[in-house]
Amino acid sequence: MNKNTKNLSIFKFFKNSKKFSIKWSSYFQVYEKIFSEYRNKKIKFVEIGVANGGSLLMWQKYFGKKAKIIGIDLNPKAKKLEKNGFKIYIGNQSDKNFWDNFYKKEGKVDIILDDGGHKNLQQISTVHYSLPFIRDGGKIIVEDTGTSYIKKEFNNPSRYSFMNYAKNIIDNIHRRSPLLKKKLSFYSKKIFLVEFFESIVVFSIDSKKCFQNKEVYNKAQNEWAIDYRHNEYFGKLKMKLDRKYGLLNKRSPLRRIIRKIFYRNLIFNILDNIKIKKIFKELEN
Ligand SMILES: C[S@@+](CC[C@H](N)C(=O)[O-])C[C@H]1O[C@@H](n2cnc3c(N)ncnc32)[C@H](O)[C@@H]1O
Numbered sequence: 001m002n003k004n005t006k007n008l009s010i011f012k013f014f015k016n017s018k019k020f021s022i023k024w025s026s027y028f029q030v031y032e033k034i035f036s037e038y039r040n041k042k043i044k045f046v047e048i049g050v051a052n053g054g055s056l057l058m059w060q061k062y063f064g065k066k067a068k069i070i071g072i073d074l075n076p077k078a079k080k081l082e083k084n085g086f087k088i089y090i091g092n093q094s095d096k097n098f099w100d101n102f103y104k105k106e107g108k109v110d111i112i113l114d115d116g117g118h119k120n121l122q123q124i125s126t127v128h129y130s131l132p133f134i135r136d137g138g139k140i141i142v143e144d145t146g147t148s149y150i151k152k153e154f155n156n157p158s159r160y161s162f163m164n165y166a167k168n169i170i171d172n173i174h175r176r177s178p179l180l181k182k183k184l185s186f187y188s189k190k191i192f193l194v195e196f197f198e199s200i201v202v203f204s205i206d207s208k209k210c211f212q213n214k215e216v217y218n219k220a221q222n223e224w225a226i227d228y229r230h231n232e233y234f235g236k237l238k239m240k241l242d243r244k245y246g247l248l249n250k251r252s253p254l255r256r257i258i259r260k261i262f263y264r265n266l267i268f269n270i271l272d273n274i275k276i277k278k279i280f281k282e283l284e285n
Contacts, residue, residue, distance in 0.1 A: 001025060002025065002029075004029065005025060005028050005029060008028050008029065008031075008032050009032075009062065010028050010031045010032055010035070010058065010062050011028040013057075013058045013061040013062050014028065014054075014055075014058045016061075017054045017055070017057040017058045017061075018057060019052045019053040019054040019056075019057055020051070020052040020054045021051070021052065021053075021054025021055045021057075021058065022054075023055065024144075024199065026197075026198055026199075027143070027199075027200065030197045030200050030202075031062075034139060034141065034195070034202055035062070035063075035111075038063060038067075038110065038111065039062065039063055039064060040063070040064040040066060041063075041064075041066060041067070042066040042067070043063065043066075043067050043068070043110040043111060044067075044068045044070065044106065044108075044109040044110050044111075045059055045063055045067055045068070045069050045070065045109070045110065045111045045113070046070040046071075046072065046106075046109050046111065046112040046113065047059065047069070047070070047071055047072070047112075047113045047115060048072045048073075048093050048112070048113070048114045048115060048116040048126060049072075049073060049114070049115035049116040049117070050071040050072065050073040050075070050078040050081060050088065051073070051075075051078075053071070053078070053081040053084065053086070055115065056069055056071050056081060056084070056086050057084065060084075060085065060086070068087065069085075069086050069087075070086065070087045070088070070089065070106065070109070071086050071087070071088045071089070072088075072089045072090075072091060072093065072102070072116070073088070073090060073116075074090070074091065074092055074093075074116075074117075075090075076090050078090065089102055093114070093116045093117065093122050093125055093126055094117075094119075094121045094122050094125045095125075096125070096129055099125070099129035099130065100129075103130075103132075103133045106133075107133075108133050108134065108135045109130075109133060109134060109135065109138065110134070110135050110137070110138040110139075111134075111138055111139050111140075111141070112126065112130050112134065112138075112139075112140050112141070113141040113143065114126040114127075114140075114141065114142045114143060115143045115144070118143075118144040118147045118154070119147070119153075119154060120147075120148070120154070120155070120156070120158065120160055120161050120162050120165075123142050123145070123147075123162040123165075124160075124162055124165050126140070126142065127140055127142065127165075127203065131186070131187070131190055131191070131203075131205070132186070132190070134190075134205040135205070136205060136206045136207055136208055137205070137206060138204075138205050139202055139203065139204050139205065140202075140203040140205065141200060141201070141202050141203075142162065142166075142200070142201045143199065143200055144199055144200075145162055145163055145166070145199050145200060145201050146198070146199040147162070148161035148162050148163035148164070149161075149163070162201075163201075166194065166196070166201050169187055169191060169194060169203070170194055172185055172187045172188050172191075173187065173188050173191055173192075173194070173210075174188075175188040176188055176210060176211065176212055176213050177213050178212060178213060178214060184210075184212060188210060189207055189210050190205055190206075190207050190210060191203050191204070191205060191210070192204050192205065192206040192209045192210055193206075232268075233267070233268060233271055
């Protein structure tokens with residue numbers, strides 16, 4: 001076991017839990033990073049996937065007495081754990097009706113952690129149906145997202161894998177940029193931040209921070225800076241042509257042609273893509 005992990009309080013609670021639990025060893029450092037701010041606070045924490053209750057006991061110790069710890073499982077035997085001070089709901093995480101009833105009873109929650117069935121529909125349903133009911137400042141965490149790459153049992157990789165859904169959410173939150181000229185969606189209005197760890201994805205919810213972006217200026221003058229983005233290639237040649245033919249003269253028809261060739265033309269893309277391809281190859285190896 002990694003030395004740093006051994007010293008984490010969450011790991012100690014895991015090891016000393018009176019009931020059986022299995023977690024991946026890298027998860028504890030992630031838990032400390034994303035959960036430490038909620039310790040000893042009055043929060044509602046929900047875990048999907050209760051099994052023997054080992055992790056529920058770990059969360060109970062970690063978050064402290066003020067936290068309400070709720071478990072969800074398809075297995076009716078999990079109900080027994082209510083005598084340990086948890087609220088247990090029996091139901092299917094892929095079922096919209098289950099979530100409707102759950103949130104009708106519980107109202108908004110702070111954190112929901114999915115350690116349930118790990119299939120695409122199960123993980124996606126957790127995020128989709130829970131998103132409206134997470135308090136600002138809260139999180140949705142999906143564990144074992146490595147299943148998005150596994151064929152056996154999980155039918156992945158697939159266009160509809162959980163990780164592809166998560167990547168779509170990344171695209172979606174970019175709608176907050178006016179440059180995209182797209183309407184804000186329910187996702188882009190709620191999810192402020194997405195973090196990817198190995199086999200864990202964390203969505204941080206904060207509707208107050210999810211506004212349509214805009215450019216802001218300070219009071220100083222722009223003295224000399226112009227964007228040299230398009231001068232990366234053939235910069236010197238452009239300057240020469242400019243001096244000779246007045247390329248920068250706005251009325252020059254040549255300017256339009258040159259701009260097309262140098263700015264919006266395929267040439268740049270082709271030259272860039274040759275370099276990018278090499279980098280992608282290294283990434284994929
Ligand atoms: C990996 S175990 C949970 C382990 C537990 N969190 C721990 O660390 O000790 C997965 C649990 O998810 C439950 N589960 C599987 N599919 C489910 C579904 N569709 N809805 C709710 N629970 C489900 C299983 O019954 C099982 O108890």
